[in-house]
Amino acid sequence: MEEKSGKTPKPADVKKQLEAIAGHEIDAGAEELIRIFFAAASFAFLDGSVTFKSIFFPSKSCRSARLLDASGVSSTGADGKRVFLLSDFVCLPDFHFFADPINVVATPLSESPFFLTMTHSLVNAARDVQITVLTWDANGAPAPNVLFDWRCRVVAVDVIL
Numbered sequence: 001m002e003e004k005s006g007k008t009p010k011p012a013d014v015k016k017q018l019e020a021i022a023g024h025e026i027d028a029g030a031e032e033l034i035r036i037f038f039a040a041a042s043f044a045f046l047d048g049s050v051t052f053k054s055i056f057f058p059s060k061s062c063r064s065a066r067l068l069d070a071s072g073v074s075s076t077g078a079d080g081k082r083v084f085l086l087s088d089f090v091c092l093p094d095f096h097f098f099a100d101p102i103n104v105v106a107t108p109l110s111e112s113p114f115f116l117t118m119t120h121s122l123v124n125a126a127r128d129v130q131i132t133v134l135t136w137d138a139n140g141a142p143a144p145n146v147l148f149d150w151r152c153r154v155v156a157v158d159v160i161l
Helices: 011-022 030-034
Strands: 041-053 060-075 081-085 096-108 115-123 128-136 147-158
Touching: 060 081, 096 115, 096 128, 128 147
Parallel strands: none
Antiparallel strands: 041 060, 060 147, 081 128, 096 147, 115 128
16 A cells, blocks of 8 residues: 555554544554454363362362463553453353453563553453453553553353253
8 A cells, every 4th residue: 555645654554544444443453454364362262170269268179160261462542451352352152151260461562661450350241251451651651552462261161051
């Protein structure tokens, strides 16, 4: 794509133009947009175990469980924030719900220093996980458009009808 001035547009400008055409924010780095389809996440349902501890007795019990282990890449918006659902990246079975414990880790993909904080919660009657990521620069101001890797592991419970 070449501008009328004869200069090749910057990837960020191309991304803005594509977002205007699509009518929504595109959750991909500007460099990834050269490819129409790009890998955004990977996931697996794994056999695992969940450890339960007692509030009243110093004991634990372990039970077999199915775990969803998913990872992907995303970026914060112009306000330094990104809110997404696990189902935005993972193809979920029809009959399931999620349970604690939930573990989410994210790492900024940058040569510049950034801080990253996040929260997560079960939503939609425990059928999805909502993850909120916030990025900050060294001065404590929100850092816009920071690309980050994320990983989430959550207990997945199949519903048998």
